Amino acid sequence: MAFESLTERLQGVFKNLRGKKKLSEKDVQEVTKEIRLALLEADVALPVVKTFIKRVRERAIGHEIIDTLDPTQQIVKIVNEELTEILGSETAEIEKSPKIPTIIMMAGLQGAGKTTFAGKLANKLIKEGNARPMMIAADIYRPAAIDQLKTLGQQINVPVFDMGTDHSAVEIVANGLAQARENRNDYVLIDTAGRLQIDEKLMEELRDVKALAQPNEILLVIDSMIGQEAANVADEFNKQLDITGVVLTKIDGDTRGGAALSVREITGKPIKFTGTGEKITDIETFHPDRMSSRILGMGDLLTLIEKASQEYDAQKSAELAEKMRENTFDFNDFIDQLDQVQNMGPMEDLLKMIPGMANNPALKNFKVDEREIARKRAIVSSMTPQERENPDLLNPSRRRRIAAGSGNSFVDVNKFIKDFNQAKSMMQGVMSGDMDKMMRQMGVNPNAMPKNMPNLDGMDMSALEGMMGQGGMPDMSALGGAGMPDMSQMFGGGLKGKVGEFAMKQSMKRMANKMKKAKKKRK
Structure with a gap:
C-alpha cells in the first residue's frame, strides 16, 4: 500500500x-x-x-x-x-445528469492509466447501478489504447465507439455521443489522449472535446507514483480544464503516497476514485475518513466489509453457514471460498484493514505465497468428485494417488487434509455455540481463559452466525498460532506465532464483547 x-x-x-x-x-x-x-x-x-x-x-x-x-x-x-x-472531508459521488447520458471525460498524462480506469469505472457503474454505459475511444495517437479499450469493453460487455486514428478526437466524440443517445446509454465515458508532459497542443484538443461534449464530469487521472509532481500536474490541468474530480491510480504500488494528500488541498477538487490494482474490479470510491484511518494505521473495516459484500453471494453464504453447522463443509466449498477471498484482493492488504493490524511488526514482511495456493488447488483438483464431497473416503492409497497427480508429497497431502478436518471441527464448534469445543480444537484450555468472559454455551448465536454467514467463512488466514490448525497454510499464507496468537486473542476479545452487548440488548 x-x-x-x-x-x-x-x-x-x-x-x-x-x-x-x-x-x-x-x-x-x-x-x-x-x-x-x-x-x-x-x-x-x-x-x-x-x-x-x-x-x-x-x-x-x-x-x-x-x-x-x-x-x-x-x-x-x-x-x-x-x-x-x-x-476532502466528505465522499464525492459522480454528478449524474438530469437527462441521459451522463458524460464523463477522462484526462491526464500518458501512462497514468486513463484507459484502464475507464474500463474499471464502466464495470463499477454496471455492478452497482445496473447502468448501460458506452465508452468512446478518442485517443487518436495511440492505436494500442483503442485496442485496449475494445478488449476491456468485450471483457465487461460494454460497447466501445471508435473511428480509428484517421479522424479528429472532436469528430469521434461527436459521432460517439450521437450513437449513445440513439442507443439510450445512460453513461458515456470518453477516453482522451495524453502526453508525456503537458503541452499546448494536448490542452487545446482537450478544451475542444470539452466544449463539444459538455461533460458532467472531467476526471483527472493521476499516477500516484509520480510523487510531488502529481500536485503540479493536477494544478495545471485544473487551470486549463476546470476539472471536477481526481482519480489516483497505482495507489497499491511501492510509492510514498503524498499525491493523495497534496492534490485535494492544492486544486480544491475532490478525489473521487482510487485504482488499487490491475484487475477490472480494483477500483474504490475514495472516502477521506477511511483513507485517513489507513494512513494512521487504524484500519478500514468499512471498506473491508464492502469488499466482502461485493464478492460474497448472500444465498451461498447462508448455505455455507448451514454446512458449517451440520459439519458437511467439503473441498468444493473450500475452493469456492478460496476463490471469493482471492477476489477481494491480496490477503496482506485485507489484514491491514483490520484495526490494530496495519502496523503490526509481525505483518511487516507477510505476503501470501501464490504458489502455495496453487499447490492446494492442485491437491483438490486431483481428487475425484466423490472424494471432494466426502473427505472420509481419502484412505492412504487414495492420498498417494492424489500426491502423485498434484505434484505434492504424501506428507503435504496428509497435512492439508488434517488441517482441513481440524478447521471443519473448529467451525462447527463456532456455529453451534460450543466455545469450549472450539477452543480445544485451537489448542486452548477453556479453563485457563479469563473468568470474566461470558459463558457462550446455550446463548443465542444468531448475531455471530449472521456475521459468519454474510461474510462467508471465518478469517481462517489469521488463525495460525501455536497449537492451532495452521489455516494460514491452507490459504498459502504464513501467519504464525505471535500474529496467530495476537489474532486469536483479538478475535476472542471481540467475540466476548459482542456476546455481552447481545445479552444486554435481550435483557
Missing part, C-alpha cells in the same frame, strides 16, 4: 507520547516536527505540509485530556481529523 512508510513513521512519532499526562507546547512542537518530516518524506507538497502542521499545532498546544483520551490518543484524534479535512 502506498502509505506504509508514512504509517510506520507516524506510529513511531505517537509512541513518544506514551506515559504523558498532558500535551505541553514543547511536546507538540517536537511531535509536529516529526510529523512534518514524515509528510515531506512521503512526497507531500511543502505548502500542504505547512498548512497541515499549523492546524495541528493550533489545536494541540495545551489541549486538556478529555473523554479519557491519553496524549497519544488525543494527538492521533487531531491528526486524523486534520488529515480527513485535507483529503
Whole structure:
C-alpha cells in the first residue's frame, strides 16, 4: 500500500507520547516536527505540509485530556481529523445528469492509466447501478489504447465507439455521443489522449472535446507514483480544464503516497476514485475518513466489509453457514471460498484493514505465497468428485494417488487434509455455540481463559452466525498460532506465532464483547 512508510513513521512519532499526562507546547512542537518530516518524506507538497502542521499545532498546544483520551490518543484524534479535512472531508459521488447520458471525460498524462480506469469505472457503474454505459475511444495517437479499450469493453460487455486514428478526437466524440443517445446509454465515458508532459497542443484538443461534449464530469487521472509532481500536474490541468474530480491510480504500488494528500488541498477538487490494482474490479470510491484511518494505521473495516459484500453471494453464504453447522463443509466449498477471498484482493492488504493490524511488526514482511495456493488447488483438483464431497473416503492409497497427480508429497497431502478436518471441527464448534469445543480444537484450555468472559454455551448465536454467514467463512488466514490448525497454510499464507496468537486473542476479545452487548440488548 502506498502509505506504509508514512504509517510506520507516524506510529513511531505517537509512541513518544506514551506515559504523558498532558500535551505541553514543547511536546507538540517536537511531535509536529516529526510529523512534518514524515509528510515531506512521503512526497507531500511543502505548502500542504505547512498548512497541515499549523492546524495541528493550533489545536494541540495545551489541549486538556478529555473523554479519557491519553496524549497519544488525543494527538492521533487531531491528526486524523486534520488529515480527513485535507483529503476532502466528505465522499464525492459522480454528478449524474438530469437527462441521459451522463458524460464523463477522462484526462491526464500518458501512462497514468486513463484507459484502464475507464474500463474499471464502466464495470463499477454496471455492478452497482445496473447502468448501460458506452465508452468512446478518442485517443487518436495511440492505436494500442483503442485496442485496449475494445478488449476491456468485450471483457465487461460494454460497447466501445471508435473511428480509428484517421479522424479528429472532436469528430469521434461527436459521432460517439450521437450513437449513445440513439442507443439510450445512460453513461458515456470518453477516453482522451495524453502526453508525456503537458503541452499546448494536448490542452487545446482537450478544451475542444470539452466544449463539444459538455461533460458532467472531467476526471483527472493521476499516477500516484509520480510523487510531488502529481500536485503540479493536477494544478495545471485544473487551470486549463476546470476539472471536477481526481482519480489516483497505482495507489497499491511501492510509492510514498503524498499525491493523495497534496492534490485535494492544492486544486480544491475532490478525489473521487482510487485504482488499487490491475484487475477490472480494483477500483474504490475514495472516502477521506477511511483513507485517513489507513494512513494512521487504524484500519478500514468499512471498506473491508464492502469488499466482502461485493464478492460474497448472500444465498451461498447462508448455505455455507448451514454446512458449517451440520459439519458437511467439503473441498468444493473450500475452493469456492478460496476463490471469493482471492477476489477481494491480496490477503496482506485485507489484514491491514483490520484495526490494530496495519502496523503490526509481525505483518511487516507477510505476503501470501501464490504458489502455495496453487499447490492446494492442485491437491483438490486431483481428487475425484466423490472424494471432494466426502473427505472420509481419502484412505492412504487414495492420498498417494492424489500426491502423485498434484505434484505434492504424501506428507503435504496428509497435512492439508488434517488441517482441513481440524478447521471443519473448529467451525462447527463456532456455529453451534460450543466455545469450549472450539477452543480445544485451537489448542486452548477453556479453563485457563479469563473468568470474566461470558459463558457462550446455550446463548443465542444468531448475531455471530449472521456475521459468519454474510461474510462467508471465518478469517481462517489469521488463525495460525501455536497449537492451532495452521489455516494460514491452507490459504498459502504464513501467519504464525505471535500474529496467530495476537489474532486469536483479538478475535476472542471481540467475540466476548459482542456476546455481552447481545445479552444486554435481550435483557
